[in-house]
Amino acid sequence: MINRAHDQSPTSTPHVRQLDILVVGAGFAGMYMIYRARELGLRVLAVDRAGDVGGTWYWNRYPGARCDVTSLDYSYSFSEELQQEWRWSEKYATQPEILAYARHVADRFSLREMIEFNTSVTKAHYDEQAARWDITTDGKDRLVAQFLVLATGCLSAANIPEITGISTFGGRVLHTASWPHENVDVSDRRVGVIGTGSSGVQSIPILAEHASHMYVFQRTANYSLPAHNHPFDQNAVEEWKRNYRGYREIAKYSRNGIPMKRPEKSTFDVSDSERTATFEEAYDSGQFARLENTYNDIMTSKAANDLVSDFVRSNIMKKVSDPSVGRKLLPRMPFATKRVCLDTGYFETFNRGNVTLVDVKENPIREITYEGVVAGSNTYEIDDLVFATGFDAMTGAVLRMDIRGRGGQTLTEAWSGGPRTYLGLTTTGFPNCFFITGPGSPSVLSNMMVSIEQHVDWIADLVTFMESRQFASVDAHGKDQEAWVGHVASVARETLYPEADSWYLGANIPGKTRVFMPYVGGVGSYRRRCDEVVRQGYCGFVFDDELYSEPSDPDRIYGEADPANSDGEVQTRDGGEGMRSNG
Numbered sequence: 001m002i003n004r005a006h007d008q009s010p011t012s013t014p015h016v017r018q019l020d021i022l023v024v025g026a027g028f029a030g031m032y033m034i035y036r037a038r039e040l041g042l043r044v045l046a047v048d049r050a051g052d053v054g055g056t057w058y059w060n061r062y063p064g065a066r067c068d069v070t071s072l073d074y075s076y077s078f079s080e081e082l083q084q085e086w087r088w089s090e091k092y093a094t095q096p097e098i099l100a101y102a103r104h105v106a107d108r109f110s111l112r113e114m115i116e117f118n119t120s121v122t123k124a125h126y127d128e129q130a131a132r133w134d135i136t137t138d139g140k141d142r143l144v145a146q147f148l149v150l151a152t153g154c155l156s157a158a159n160i161p162e163i164t165g166i167s168t169f170g171g172r173v174l175h176t177a178s179w180p181h182e183n184v185d186v187s188d189r190r191v192g193v194i195g196t197g198s199s200g201v202q203s204i205p206i207l208a209e210h211a212s213h214m215y216v217f218q219r220t221a222n223y224s225l226p227a228h229n230h231p232f233d234q235n236a237v238e239e240w241k242r243n244y245r246g247y248r249e250i251a252k253y254s255r256n257g258i259p260m261k262r263p264e265k266s267t268f269d270v271s272d273s274e275r276t277a278t279f280e281e282a283y284d285s286g287q288f289a290r291l292e293n294t295y296n297d298i299m300t301s302k303a304a305n306d307l308v309s310d311f312v313r314s315n316i317m318k319k320v321s322d323p324s325v326g327r328k329l330l331p332r333m334p335f336a337t338k339r340v341c342l343d344t345g346y347f348e349t350f351n352r353g354n355v356t357l358v359d360v361k362e363n364p365i366r367e368i369t370y371e372g373v374v375a376g377s378n379t380y381e382i383d384d385l386v387f388a389t390g391f392d393a394m395t396g397a398v399l400r401m402d403i404r405g406r407g408g409q410t411l412t413e414a415w416s417g418g419p420r421t422y423l424g425l426t427t428t429g430f431p432n433c434f435f436i437t438g439p440g441s442p443s444v445l446s447n448m449m450v451s452i453e454q455h456v457d458w459i460a461d462l463v464t465f466m467e468s469r470q471f472a473s474v475d476a477h478g479k480d481q482e483a484w485v486g487h488v489a490s491v492a493r494e495t496l497y498p499e500a501d502s503w504y505l506g507a508n509i510p511g512k513t514r515v516f517m518p519y520v521g522g523v524g525s526y527r528r529r530c531d532e533v534v535r536q537g538y539c540g541f542v543f544d545d546e547l548y549s550e551p552s553d554p555d556r557i558y559g560e561a562d563p564a565n566s567d568g569e570v571q572t573r574d575g576g577e578g579m580r581s582n583g
């Protein structure tokens, strides 16, 4: 608990609420941030545009929505009681189950009293004199806070493509990222789905079962592996949970936030038959990270990646009865350079008589009319149009707010050449403002729960440090930020990731500057670098306008990372098999 005896901070008046921390977002990041802030005795409030907790899991209610990280991994670790008492019912939790978990956490830790729902932040301007953020919402109060924490989620700003004529469409329009709360019945309706990323891949098989006809408008074919989802044997889970704490420790220093055995060999160190057997075993595990981690050069050598890509493509061909349709469903980019999907019967759906695949790369969507979608020279008449078109990822949610730092500079101006952060946590010129899982951190390339907890704990420690020294403001030094941005970019360049037109790069949003946003150096390596910054006296940070400490050993922060192989030194206690014994 922070000793606030010295506290000179102003008190609230009827319409101005004085806070220590304002958290934007009440998803898993925001919930844990308010939990930690309250523990520290801080005045904290979270606001969320949603009507309840859950963030992305509140909004993405489309049929088939599931997490692609196993439920026992995709959950909080901060409370041993919580992780022991909550019972996940299956390997990959459904959206309703994850939302129920978020609600349980909110109730169990009495978090709702610190959250204002149905409230959006419209403006957040930094007042340099007061070293406070002045925040305007669409609610009634003005908020003034020392710290602004943007827990806005990486995949929360929905992307609705600008297609001519959308507003003239005569049927229902739906977006997977803002799916209605009530049941959407597509029985006997002609449904069109635009987009074949995870949201499309998960929803298409279910919608197709009910629709009279389904048109799938595919611009880019994606890699998808069978999820092999299954209910848990609760006895096996209980047995496994005996070492939950130890397992979580390993996850923190793993590559993706999920304990996994380090690949020691190159793809070319083994015979063809051994390699195929390894690929098959990983493929059958229903975890794409395992296939990506079969050999240490999958994400760095095009020749190695070609082998795994061909392996997945050949499996897709086996599932689709019409080879001409199968060929259209084959992804062309290197494996895992776009987020790999996990599916239950996706490719098999194209064997149904009521499903038509429309290749809109070959025949681009020209317009939407009252009747349906015009692609190439054909009009596809539909009743329900589903946008499964994803998100303005990683930066969309923060840039949609009017955020101004020192000298009134907007975040949009500061990031006009792409996002620039120090450690993915802060950006120069915007003091006392933090991003949780921001660009420049492992973020979407990791198990988000591990990364969220790390960032929140790191921020809580920094706030405690500042309180103990009575510092009013913290900012990232521009020189250190540039070094970090350079490090993030150079690690990404050593991999195949930038080769695909992915949302990791911002390539899905017309006009968005292309910068590879997540840090590919690995969760464990990243955590060590963040800890090293603290150990070296919060080097690179400016407190009350003075540089506190320069990196005494910059190599330990901006030095080499091995993107193919980092963080592999830890092993799960069963040698990397994780929960497979329950499968």
Ligand code: NA7
Pocket: 155, 161, 162, 176, 194, 195, 196, 197, 198, 199, 200, 217, 218, 219, 220, 339, 360, 365, 388, 389, 390, 391, 503, 508
């Ligand atoms: P994604 O993965 O960004 O997928 C969006 C899909 O929509 C993708 O196939 C896009 O094609 C397609 N798209 C976007 N705009 C258009 C237009 N204008 N015309 C045709 N097709 C378009 O979003 P998801 O919601 O599926 O998944 C996001 C993440 O959530 C996922 O990776 C998991 O981490 C969970 P493109 O590939 O850009 O050519």
